Amino acid sequence: MKLLASLAAGLTVAVSLAEELPSSLKFEQKEVNAISVVANGHQLSINRSTDADPELLLLTHARRDVVEFARDSSPSSVNASSASQEFLEGTSERWDAWWDDRFDYYEQQVTRLPVQDFPADKYLEDGASFNWRGLEFRLIATPGYTRDGASYLTELEGKKVAFTGELILDGGRVQDLYSFQESIPAAKIGGYHGYMGRLAIWLESLDKLAAEKPDFLVPSRGPIIHNPLETISAARSKARQIYRNYLSTNALHWYFGEERMQTCAELVLGPGENAPGMPFAEHIDLPDWCQHIGTTKLLVSQSGRGFVLDVGGTRSLDTLRTVIADGLVKGIDGIFATHTHNDHTAAIAEAAREFGCPVYALPEVADVIASPGKWFLPGVSPNAVDEVITKQDGEEMAWQEFALTFHFFPGQMYNHGALLVEHPEHAPVVFIGDSFSPSGIDDYCLMNRNLMGTDTGYELCFKILETLPEGVWMVNQHIPHLFRFTAEEKSFLLDRYRDRRKLISEFVNWDHVDYAIDSQWASFYPYGQTATPGQSLSTDVRIHNHSIVSRSFTVKLAGKWISNIEQKSIEIAPRETGVLTFSLKVPDNAESGIYMITADIERSDGVTCRAFCETLIRVE
Amino acid sequence: MHSTGLGQTIWIIVLVASFRLSAHDSLYNYIEVRPAGPESVEIEFTVHAAELVPGVDPNSTDLLWIENLTDAEVETLLSRARDFVADSYLCSLPIGCDITFPDCAEIRQLALEADAPRPGCIVAHVTVSRHQHPIALRYSEEAQKRLMLVVTTPGAFPQVHDLAPGEKFDISPQ
Numbered sequence: 001m002k003l004l005a006s007l008a009a010g011l012t013v014a015v016s017l018a019e020e021l022p023s024s025l026k027f028e029q030k031e032v033n034a035i036s037v038v039a040n041g042h043q044l045s046i047n048r049s050t051d052a053d054p055e056l057l058l059l060t061h062a063r064r065d066v067v068e069f070a071r072d073s074s075p076s077s078v079n080a081s082s083a084s085q086e087f088l089e090g091t092s093e094r095w096d097a098w099w100d101d102r103f104d105y106y107e108q109q110v111t112r113l114p115v116q117d118f119p120a121d122k123y124l125e126d127g128a129s130f131n132w133r134g135l136e137f138r139l140i141a142t143p144g145y146t147r148d149g150a151s152y153l154t155e156l157e158g159k160k161v162a163f164t165g166e167l168i169l170d171g172g173r174v175q176d177l178y179s180f181q182e183s184i185p186a187a188k189i190g191g192y193h194g195y196m197g198r199l200a201i202w203l204e205s206l207d208k209l210a211a212e213k214p215d216f217l218v219p220s221r222g223p224i225i226h227n228p229l230e231t232i233s234a235a236r237s238k239a240r241q242i243y244r245n246y247l248s249t250n251a252l253h254w255y256f257g258e259e260r261m262q263t264c265a266e267l268v269l270g271p272g273e274n275a276p277g278m279p280f281a282e283h284i285d286l287p288d289w290c291q292h293i294g295t296t297k298l299l300v301s302q303s304g305r306g307f308v309l310d311v312g313g314t315r316s317l318d319t320l321r322t323v324i325a326d327g328l329v330k331g332i333d334g335i336f337a338t339h340t341h342n343d344h345t346a347a348i349a350e351a352a353r354e355f356g357c358p359v360y361a362l363p364e365v366a367d368v369i370a371s372p373g374k375w376f377l378p379g380v381s382p383n384a385v386d387e388v389i390t391k392q393d394g395e396e397m398a399w400q401e402f403a404l405t406f407h408f409f410p411g412q413m414y415n416h417g418a419l420l421v422e423h424p425e426h427a428p429v430v431f432i433g434d435s436f437s438p439s440g441i442d443d444y445c446l447m448n449r450n451l452m453g454t455d456t457g458y459e460l461c462f463k464i465l466e467t468l469p470e471g472v473w474m475v476n477q478h479i480p481h482l483f484r485f486t487a488e489e490k491s492f493l494l495d496r497y498r499d500r501r502k503l504i505s506e507f508v509n510w511d512h513v514d515y516a517i518d519s520q521w522a523s524f525y526p527y528g529q530t531a532t533p534g535q536s537l538s539t540d541v542r543i544h545n546h547s548i549v550s551r552s553f554t555v556k557l558a559g560k561w562i563s564n565i566e567q568k569s570i571e572i573a574p575r576e577t578g579v580l581t582f583s584l585k586v587p588d589n590a591e592s593g594i595y596m597i598t599a600d601i602e603r604s605d606g607v608t609c610r611a612f613c614e615t616l617i618r619v620e
Numbered sequence: 621m622h623s624t625g626l627g628q629t630i631w632i633i634v635l636v637a638s639f640r641l642s643a644h645d646s647l648y649n650y651i652e653v654r655p656a657g658p659e660s661v662e663i664e665f666t667v668h669a670a671e672l673v674p675g676v677d678p679n680s681t682d683l684l685w686i687e688n689l690t691d692a693e694v695e696t697l698l699s700r701a702r703d704f705v706a707d708s709y710l711c712s713l714p715i716g717c718d719i720t721f722p723d724c725a726e727i728r729q730l731a732l733e734a735d736a737p738r739p740g741c742i743v744a745h746v747t748v749s750r751h752q753h754p755i756a757l758r759y760s761e762e763a764q765k766r767l768m769l770v771v772t773t774p775g776a777f778p779q780v781h782d783l784a785p786g787e788k789f790d791i792s793p794q
Contacts, residue, residue, distance in 0.1 A: 106679050183677045188764065190646060190670075190679020255647045257785055260764050292780045319778060326775050478647055480768075480780045 022156035039133035049073035060165025062087035080120035081150035144202025172235030178446035187263035200267040247275035253439035283483035292480035301400030310344035338433030339416040342381035362417035374526035411435025413448035514546035524615035545572035559597035654772040761786035
């Protein structure tokens with residue numbers, strides 16, 4: 001009876017809400033919502049049409065999935081924000097350049113941009129109005145989730161309606177967090193360090209939208225929002241809690257000091273607001289057997305032999321040459337790559353050749369530095385290391401008087417390792433790459449794949465630290481100190497981190513927070529490859545099932561040569577990775593150039609992501 | 621090439637290049653002290669250029685943006701670099717020893733060179749005699765990053781000093 005009453009109440013609400021919608025508005029909730037306005041038998045659509053080819057289509061932004069649905073809608077005419085023009089045009093030149101530009105990349109923008117041009121007929125500036133079939137529309141720039149986000153306002157049957165794209169979704173949520181990564185010029189924070197860097201801009205956009213007092217928000221994902229002001233208020237509150245939490249555990253407090261962090265806080269949280277970090281952890285000088293050279297650490301044995309962690313550039317390499325020439329080190333016996341960023345790896349290949357020494361890395365790092373063209377990650381150097389000896393998590397190695405233990409350590413980035421170094425006359429030291437500083441956690445770049453599940457990411461790093469010998473010191477490759485957290489400091493960081501995971505899970509539209517953190521939960525491997533006309537080749541689509549239940553995923557490729565490729569499906573256990581392999585054949589008459597292939601991903605529960613990831617094939 | 625003021629003209633290098641490196645290089649400010657012949661040591665001040673220009677990503681070490689600057693804008697950039705060094709490092713340099721910065725033409729020329737040891741940075745040098753007394757360096761409390769100060773001595777590992785804003789250090793030109 002109670003259930004029936006609840007159902008009845010729900011139906012009543014649904015009917016009453018539906019009744020509020022203007023009859024001229026057509027709305028079908030889909031992966032990208034089909035939205036149309038009908039006037040005098042003509043149709044205007046927003047991003048994706050409902051049924052007929054629209055006379056006019058309005059683009060809210062230029063993400064690839066939205067643009068592909070817009071293209072499918074075959075509109076007679078397209079209006080878009082002037083901010084979208086750079087993404088809608090010149091695609092061929094952009095992807096050609098991307099073949100090289102994807103290396104050493106630190107701008108950290110989502111690559112889900114159109115593969116082919118989709119030029120608008122009219123580009124509109126912020127505030128521009130236009131009339132369509134007697135209806136006045138006005139574009140307001142609402143960037144934040146994307147750089148080019150725009151909303152369109154109109155009045156339908158006395159109701160003020162805002163078509164808001166992906167700015168804000170039902171419940172005050174957003175689709176993901178990584179789309180917000182951006183530089184924060186006022187705080188002199190670059191794109192790489194700009195965790196949710198467009199949050200302040202997004203909040204401004206929400207303010208603009210709220211000031212318009214719309215009756216409905218019609219987003220391009222999820223249901224229509226019938227209570228705009230309450231939803232916007234909830235979104236603002238959640239976002240600010242996440243950002244305050246982030247600042248409080250941030251490693252950047254060590255490097256940048258309080259003024260910059262205060263600026264970040266005020267931009268998002270408001271004037272006078274702050275989110276101070278914890279006091280710096282205990283830190284002391286490096287031991288005599290460890291030398292700090294740029295981002296390189298050099299271990300020196302009693303016999304004068306050297307073991308190197310990371311070689312990021314010519315300056316570090318020159319110093320290594322000098323200390324050898326000066327007789328301070330008799331030779332280099334090995335190089336360990338802590339992680340895949342170029343300031344740690346760019347000169348490893350040259351150093352290994354010159355010193356004639358092996359290079360060691362965890363599996364998650366080894367393939368990236370040996371085959372960098374197969375990966376797209378922040379700051380990957382194109383300088384491939386000739387040979388990498390893969391060391392498994394927990395594997396031990398003796399070197400001179402030192403005992404070394406390799407660890408998978410997905411902290412600052414997923415493709416990251418650590419090295420426990422035990423010296424007979426010194427407390428143990430774990431070289432944690434760039435994963436912590438004395439002020440906390442290095443998770444400022446979402447594109448680094450800082451997964452937040454309880455079984456990975458920083459949770460795993462904290463667990464690994466607990467397994468290490470008591471009193472172990474940490475050392476960061478950038479910092480010439482040993483440091484370690486007290487139990488209270490660890491609890492503070494971990495508790496706050498767990499709080500943030502909960503806050504984010506309430507802010508995004510996924511069943512697991514890692515889908516919103518990981519821009520590469522589905523990705524191609526290799527990311528880039530070369531081929532010749534007529535050549536057969538294969539490509540994998542790797543899918544990380546971040547859900548806590550088993551799911552099947554169906555993948556369908558799209559691209560110039562792909563018409564005959566079958567779609568493939570795979571069942572993936574919870575929190576595991578699955579691989580689907582596709583065979584391709586480059587046409588015999590293919591001209592040289594960069595060709596793009598994208599993958600549509602469909603999850604068994606109906607979640608669909610069109611053209612979610614891309615791979616580049618260069619035909620030579 | 622010109623001097624900032626009183627002293628002799630001292631050689632300088634501008635290390636600007638259309639060469640991408642890492643975002644991480646912007647985590648610290650850098651000073652390096654190293655031998656410059658039998659009688660002198662050289663103090664090198666590194667200024668991360670992108671942090672001086674509004675609108676440029678502070679992580680940027682791709683200096684293509686410099687090519688689009690007018691001469692007047694490059695002069696402004698250099699002026700800011702001088703101000704940055706003057707404001708950040710309170711240095712008791714001997715009379716006649718001035719930190720020298722490059723001119724506009726050198727920046728434009730060197731911006732095209734690759735393989736710079738400090739990509740994205742303007743680097744100025746001052747040379748002082750080994751017979752000088754220790755040079756007191758005070759790192760400004762207003763500095764917005766930590767300072768990595770490296771002292772290089774022949775036959776020894778580089779000595780690395782990690783200074784927080786407000787800390788002092790004596791540079792001994794031995």
